[in-house]
Amino acid sequence: MATDGKGMRAEILRELTDNILPFWQGRMRDPNGGFYGAADCNGIVDKKAPRAAVINARILWTFATATRVLGASYRATADWAFDYLRTRFLDGERGGVYWLLDAEGQPLSDRKQIYAQAFAIYALSEYARATGGRDSLKLAIDLFRLIEKHAADRERGGYIEALGRGWEPLDDMRLSDKDLNSPKSMNTHLHLMEAYTNLLRVWRDPALVARQAELIAVTLDRVVGNGHFKLFFDMNWRSLNGHISYGHDIEGSWLLVEAAEVLGNEALIVRAREAAILMAERTLAEGRDRDGSLHYEAHGDGQLIDANKHWWPQAEALVGFQNAFEMTGNPAFLDAVRDVWAFIRDHVVDRAHGEWHAKLTPDGRPYAADEDADACLAGPWKCPYHNSRACFEMLERLKG
Numbered sequence: 001m002a003t004d005g006k007g008m009r010a011e012i013l014r015e016l017t018d019n020i021l022p023f024w025q026g027r028m029r030d031p032n033g034g035f036y037g038a039a040d041c042n043g044i045v046d047k048k049a050p051r052a053a054v055i056n057a058r059i060l061w062t063f064a065t066a067t068r069v070l071g072a073s074y075r076a077t078a079d080w081a082f083d084y085l086r087t088r089f090l091d092g093e094r095g096g097v098y099w100l101l102d103a104e105g106q107p108l109s110d111r112k113q114i115y116a117q118a119f120a121i122y123a124l125s126e127y128a129r130a131t132g133g134r135d136s137l138k139l140a141i142d143l144f145r146l147i148e149k150h151a152a153d154r155e156r157g158g159y160i161e162a163l164g165r166g167w168e169p170l171d172d173m174r175l176s177d178k179d180l181n182s183p184k185s186m187n188t189h190l191h192l193m194e195a196y197t198n199l200l201r202v203w204r205d206p207a208l209v210a211r212q213a214e215l216i217a218v219t220l221d222r223v224v225g226n227g228h229f230k231l232f233f234d235m236n237w238r239s240l241n242g243h244i245s246y247g248h249d250i251e252g253s254w255l256l257v258e259a260a261e262v263l264g265n266e267a268l269i270v271r272a273r274e275a276a277i278l279m280a281e282r283t284l285a286e287g288r289d290r291d292g293s294l295h296y297e298a299h300g301d302g303q304l305i306d307a308n309k310h311w312w313p314q315a316e317a318l319v320g321f322q323n324a325f326e327m328t329g330n331p332a333f334l335d336a337v338r339d340v341w342a343f344i345r346d347h348v349v350d351r352a353h354g355e356w357h358a359k360l361t362p363d364g365r366p367y368a369a370d371e372d373a374d375a376c377l378a379g380p381w382k383c384p385y386h387n388s389r390a391c392f393e394m395l396e397r398l399k400g
Helices: 005-025 053-070 072-089 114-131 134-150 186-202 208-224 246-263 266-286 309-329 331-348 386-397
Strands: 038-040 108-109 304-306 376-378
Touching: 005 053, 005 072, 005 331, 005 386, 053 072, 053 386, 072 114, 072 134, 114 134, 114 186, 134 186, 134 208, 186 208, 186 246, 208 246, 208 266, 208 386, 246 266, 246 309, 266 309, 266 331, 309 331, 309 386
Parallel strands: none
Antiparallel strands: 038 376
């Protein structure tokens, strides 16, 4: 294994260009439009699987970024993803993106989950950034204005989780069956902040600047606890459970800093960095296993809820610990970067089929399809987002 930055960067570049991106360009691209919705852990594609807005937006972001960072050879896939998102997921009558389509591209769920609107903004602004496209930027701006009109809580701060197709209230606002039915969540606020960060890179509108400053502040004031994110809230920001999500903690640590820096608000930059360092320190002390991997979720007392190794926290640990090292110079963070990359490379990467294994046993063995329903290479929550984003981030951070 490479132990220096240059060698690690070369390994990460090969992983991105030889393994992750080809899997989606080749195996998952539907010649009739868009991308197939699922593939099991043997690489067998389910061509009839539903297609989620979040996943398709993340695919667009991935290949738009690849176009911008790696070159024009990825442009056709980015264009393909943009066309499908624009023509199939966008609701031409009511605005926003549908939550879920069937394999033929017809709506299965037309609810307006704010999490999905956020990822559409994230992807469309990245496509505009990579290509200079005005159409995609306009669509991103339209989504920003819809969110601010319908989902912003002007009285108590933050944003409501979900609304109906016509932006009317919903009784069930859950992002997934595993989440609480709460009107506000860490996850939606974190990724709306990430989306607004990317939109600011291509559209520095005063209204967006103001709303992003408020979003960062409410995240720091309400969502960040004592070194861990709080996860679910009522309308008045009362925390509804005490669970710890190590993957979100380390992911949020670097996304908070990025958001404040892109915004350029010095007071928020100071606060974001302080919060990020504490979150990274807590994750380093409490969230790592002996093999260098990151645990998934725990009770408030640190007792693990799920001892399995999930793919995405490993990707976030790679960037989050690197970010913490850059801010502090603490070599323990750099050791953690090396350790988690070794775990990813040796256990999480699927050398046989491409992409990364979604879920591994506590001792680092990938689950087979008949052992766990969540074991897959592509699915409703499994796509080239956490892993490709980690690779793109590390390529930039390890340049020196």
